[in-house]
Amino acid sequence: MVEVIPVQEAVGRFLSHDITRIVPGEFKGRAFKKGHCITADDIPKLMQLGKDRIYVLNLPDGLIHEDEAADRIAGHICGPHVRFGEPNQGKVELTAEQDGLLKIDAQLLADLNDLPDITIATLHSNQPVKAGKVVAGTRIIPLFTDTENLNRLAERCQDHPPLVSVRPFKSLQIGLVTTGNEIFHGRIEDRFGPVIREKFRALGSTVMRQVVVPDQLTAIVAAINELRNEGAQMVVLTGGMSVDPDDLTPAAIRASGAKVVVYGSPTYPGAMFMLADLEGIPLIGLPGCAMYHKATIFELVVPRLLAGETVTRQDIVALGHGGLCAGCERCHYPDCGFGK
Structure with missing residues (x-):
């Protein structure tokens, strides 16, 4: 099945796998691509890479090479608004085609990774991603695998939504209610509004x-009610979300007739949070932390709403595992464990 040829005798033969070049601290990547036809000029370069012999793989029926395997796996797991490239050193990467909310079926991911030889790695689900972001990768561990392993993967994917997909953000008109006597009477400058405007602008609303x-x-x-009548598709309220007697925002959300989904979230920062629904329009009561923290309950919930999802009380409860921000000196959310 494997033919070993001295590199000096390999001119005219085709490589059966990628050959990697590593220069510590400078470069690691593909020096020769699978399928490359070896020329006389390649011989010194191959020898510099330590390739005194070339392995030519002649696979019998029933076995599949790593590149073809990775390509087939990617085709089965790639969903809407995600694309995948050609194999590189046996691995295929999946990339977001546009801005949106990344969705990963975690249970299906575990089931597929339990198959022999197959590995699939993804980013965490429910995080915003930009177009061009690598969101997943796949490869098999050996140089080749049994075709039956790929068939079993295809069967498991058949009755499920795609493993990896991106839900584009909707561009909504947001109404913003800022509460507080100190701001209303001009005693202090409103600093919450500009922050919220920028957060929504970054998400396309x-x-x-x-x-x-x-x-x-x-x-x-x-x-x-005024903002709703003017066409607001979501209303965000800032200020008055704590437990002081004059913090009236939660009571006002209830008094509006909205159905409260949750008041309080197991996320720090962001515990004093309220989500409600007023005849299909989300009402959000934001705690003050959203004004000065990069990652709060806002980042965990609002992108899901903008992607058209219905966020339930159970979704908020589940945020407790990972809901403690580590308080890194330099915030690098969403590339961290917050809310994951």
Whole structure:
């Protein structure tokens, strides 16, 4: 099955696998691609890479080479708004085609990785990704595997949504209600509004209007209804989310007639959070931490809403495992464990 040829006698023969070149601290990558026809000029280069012999693989029926295997696996797991490239050193990478929410079927991923020889690695599900971001990779461990392993993978994928997909963000019109006597009367500058505008802009949505109201229940409810009547597709409320007697935002959200999904989240920062639904329009009460922390409950919930998902109480409860921000000196969310 494997023919060993001295490199000096390999001119005109085709490589059966990629050959890697490593220069410590400078380069690691493919020096020769599978299928390359060896020329006389290649002989010194191959010998510099330590290739005194060339292995030519003649696979019998029933076995599949690593490159073809990785290509076939990628084809089975690649879902909407994700693409995959050609094999490189036996591995295929899957890349987001556009900005959106990454979705990974974690149970299916475990089932596929339990198959012989097959490995698939992904980023965590439910995180925002940019177009061009590598979101998954796959390869087999040996140089070749039994075709039956690929057939079993195909069968497991057949009755499931794609393992890896990206849900594009919807571009919504956002209404913003800022509460607080100190801001309403001009005693201090509103610093929350600009932060929220930028967060939504980065996700492809726009804050259509901001209404500043005093700490009065009727005024907050009126602002919610005003923005809804103007066409807001989501209403975000800032301020008044703690437990002080004059923090009235949660009560105002309830008084608006909205159905509360959850009040309180097992995420630090972001515990004093409320999510409600007002006739199909999400109402979000944001705690103050969203103003000065890069990663909070906002980053864990809002992208899912913008991707068209319905976030349930059970979804929020599940955030507790990983819901403690490590407080890194330099925040690198979403490339961390927060909310994962």
